[in-house]
Amino acid sequence: MQDWGLARTLKPGYRALFYGPPGTGKTLTATLIGQAAQVDVYRIDLSMVVSKYIGETEKNLARVFDQAQSRRWVLFFDEADALFGKRNSNNQSANDQHANQEIAYLLQRVEDFPGTVILASNLRSNIDEAFARRFQSMIYFPLPDAEQRLRLWRGMLAPQRLSAEVKLDEIAERYELSGGAIANVLRYAALLALRRHSEQISAAELRQGLVKELRKEGRTL
Template sequence: MSTTMKQVRMLEVWLKHRDVLLKDWGLAKKVKLGYSVLFHGPPGTGKTLTASILGKSTGREVYRVDLSVVASKFIGETEKNLNQLFEKAQAKDWILYFDEADAMFGKRTEMKVAYDRYANVEISYLLQKMDSYTGLIICSTNKKGNIVEAFIRRFQANISFPLPKEDERLRLWQKIIPEEVKLAESIDMQQVSAEYELTGAQITNVIQAASLQAGARHEATITRHDLLEGIRIEYELAGKALDDLEER
């Protein structure tokens, strides 16, 4: 089992047995009542999906916080919105999911205007609410290096979501390709998994694009060309070179 999976399983254990650990075992006297964790890794590596799975496996709603809605240009409104959010989350025992944590805890330039100073007050208030929350808070970022180290130390766990390795990519291909869809005999999935570094989200997109091409021909067979075209799209979106893609 990977380190990432082990750490995620620990979150699941905490969610399912929190009351026993805190009350019956007396850990409430030693640790914070809530749990906050940082998910970090490239886009498409499963951070948001993992939060959703945690919610389903523990019977809790995952509430994705939209900071653009919570934050306000009017002084005092952001704190009011945050207070309402955390009060509702506490009552319903939500898993709070803050995407793009850089917006909250990212590195800032030297303060130059009054609003910059007030923004720091808002961050302090958010940290206060996070510290007092008794449920699970997940903050997610694509680049851990963008987060201020002082903020990183406030999380009880930092879970890395790395790019999948070759064997993991093969399992993703096998899992994502629908049973009803056939692959042309010219496609060697072992080779595809070895040569093309893709995330789970990218593999899903490739299968969708390839299936659409096959569907346009009224066929249920994905050809090598279909697959490569799907990979080409994902590589171009990621800014990767594709000069020799057809020759592989």
């Protein structure tokens, strides 16, 4: 910025959007970026920031941005569309006007923040276009392919905890799941195994976990 003279035309800071299906590693990646850069990643808790009272959301966010700037935090907005969603151009009500004011304030603070801001959203289309134009990076997190799913299955559980009848390569090939969904399946199946005092997850228990997880997404085996 200084040596190349870019400070005259470019604002400091870096803004990135991570978007893609749930459970594909957006939050994990933000954490790993913080580790690699040796800085803290501050995850914005929307329930603690957003207020129904006019002006309170802006005050809460101002405190977060001010602290982040002085402490060199990476700001991470998870489920960012709740705060950075599309504005209502009709302004039909006081609530719409209030929401638009909050978004405009956020837009200005994000643009002026001299550090790194990462937004995560399940759908890129949910983010207001005024924000989208200001991202330096927009990175899509796809669902893992069969090979990646197999690595996830094998990486999450020691092989001795699986019954010999379990064929992870077939499961990985057949069921399109995110890393987060695979973790949920294994958690549920492990609890079933522990309930029957077993040291291994059976194929039937893994199947029950798959049924439960796919049902959340409106799918069946």
